[in-house]
Amino acid sequence: MNREEALACVKEQLTEHRYIHTIGVTDTAVILAGRFGADTKKAEMAAIFHDYAKFRPKEEMKQIIVREKMPAELLDYNAELWHAPVGAYLAEKEAGITDPEILDAIRYHTSGRPGMTLLDKVIYVADYIEPGRHFPGVEEVRRLAETDLNEALIQAMKNTMIFLMKKNQPVFPETFATYNWLVSQK
Numbered sequence: 001m002n003r004e005e006a007l008a009c010v011k012e013q014l015t016e017h018r019y020i021h022t023i024g025v026t027d028t029a030v031i032l033a034g035r036f037g038a039d040t041k042k043a044e045m046a047a048i049f050h051d052y053a054k055f056r057p058k059e060e061m062k063q064i065i066v067r068e069k070m071p072a073e074l075l076d077y078n079a080e081l082w083h084a085p086v087g088a089y090l091a092e093k094e095a096g097i098t099d100p101e102i103l104d105a106i107r108y109h110t111s112g113r114p115g116m117t118l119l120d121k122v123i124y125v126a127d128y129i130e131p132g133r134h135f136p137g138v139e140e141v142r143r144l145a146e147t148d149l150n151e152a153l154i155q156a157m158k159n160t161m162i163f164l165m166k167k168n169q170p171v172f173p174e175t176f177a178t179y180n181w182l183v184s185q186k
């Protein structure tokens, strides 16, 4: 599948706003992949599909998580987390993406994971800093991503966790574990 075919495939699944976000993530991911030595073609494909499942009904996502024996813990936390593993699953089943590195980058684009690959990091950071993002703290992450992908990622994860905690929302343990892993790698 080429870029145009992939974009046409995800466009049907997304709102206009989310499709524009996806294009922003894709362009940013290709730049970051080039800058930090990841595979630009894989980065492009993972970015195009990263939010593929964003608008699936919660019930459908829940069923897939249970049926496909994805971590049951996901169901105890914010439903915003679900579209990432479900997206990886559906990108394979419905769109025929088979590359495990691309599927992992989709699967872990919201929570991260300890041992994140370079491609996982590129997609996580691209999702956070694409030009359509305007939340507090994004400029600092953009600046860090000019030179240091790990520092950008740590800052983005920290901002997300603080954002959740300020709203008295739970933080998925995998997100904490990823942050701890990144800091211990320094």
Ligand code: DGI
Pocket (backbone or CB within 6 Å): 051, 054, 077, 078, 080, 081, 084, 109, 110, 111, 112, 127, 160, 164, 170, 171, 172, 173, 175
């Ligand atoms: O799908 P996007 O909006 O482009 O971005 P995303 O896939 O990174 O989703 C982020 C949302 O998920 C964000 O609003 C915060 C929310 N969220 C809820 N619980 C957690 C969480 N994000 C992380 N990383 N960890 C959590 O525990």
Ligand code: FE
Pocket (backbone or CB within 6 Å): 050, 051, 083, 084, 109, 110
């Ligand atoms: Fe997402």
Ligand code: FE
Pocket (backbone or CB within 6 Å): 021, 025, 050, 051, 127
């Ligand atoms: Fe996204």
